[in-house]
Amino acid sequence: MWVNHNRGYDPFDPPTVEPEDSKESSSHAIEGSIRYKMMIGALLSTVVIGIAVVRLGMDGNNKLNINLAGAVGALVGSALFGAFLGALLGYKDQVEQQEKSGRRPALIARLLFGKGLVSLLLVWIPLIVFCVLLLILAATLSV
Numbered sequence: 001m002w003v004n005h006n007r008g009y010d011p012f013d014p015p016t017v018e019p020e021d022s023k024e025s026s027s028h029a030i031e032g033s034i035r036y037k038m039m040i041g042a043l044l045s046t047v048v049i050g051i052a053v054v055r056l057g058m059d060g061n062n063k064l065n066i067n068l069a070g071a072v073g074a075l076v077g078s079a080l081f082g083a084f085l086g087a088l089l090g091y092k093d094q095v096e097q098q099e100k101s102g103r104r105p106a107l108i109a110r111l112l113f114g115k116g117l118v119s120l121l122l123v124w125i126p127l128i129v130f131c132v133l134l135l136i137l138a139a140t141l142s143v
Contacts, residue, residue, distance in 0.1 A: 034090030038083040045082025049074055 053071045092113040098105045099114060111123055 033093060034087060037086035037090045039086070041082035041084075041086030041089070042079040043082070045078040045085070046075055049078035 053074055091109070095105045095109045095113040104110075105114060112119060115122075
């Protein structure tokens with residue numbers, strides 16, 4: 001149907017639906033959001049660990065025996081860990097966006113991010129406990 005754009009909106013014209021454009025724009029917004037969250041996570045974790053390393057280095061009784069290589073390793077590791085946490089937050093947003101738009105995310109994604117408190121209690125806390133126990137076991141075996 002012909003619409004005269006000079007006079008405004010034609011009420012008999014069917015609404016235009018642009019699903020591909022909206023999907024692309026929302027996916028670009030989510031990807032940008034993930035990048036920003038990764039950068040902010042890396043920056044904040046590096047600043048926090050950097051301050052802790054500097055305070056330990058200024059202490060007269062340096063119990064951890066931190067040298068330059070250890071400090072650089074701690075900063076790089078904390079940046080990687082912070083970026084990983086930012087990526088997880090961005091992926092959580094992506095799962096929420098898929099659920100709002102009616103698409104079903106993958107089962108693992110729904111278990112990790114889609115169930116709120118249930119995900120926290122049944123997935124994240126046991127996973128953290130398992131990782132901590134694994135680290136304790138590795139530390140006791142290496143000594």
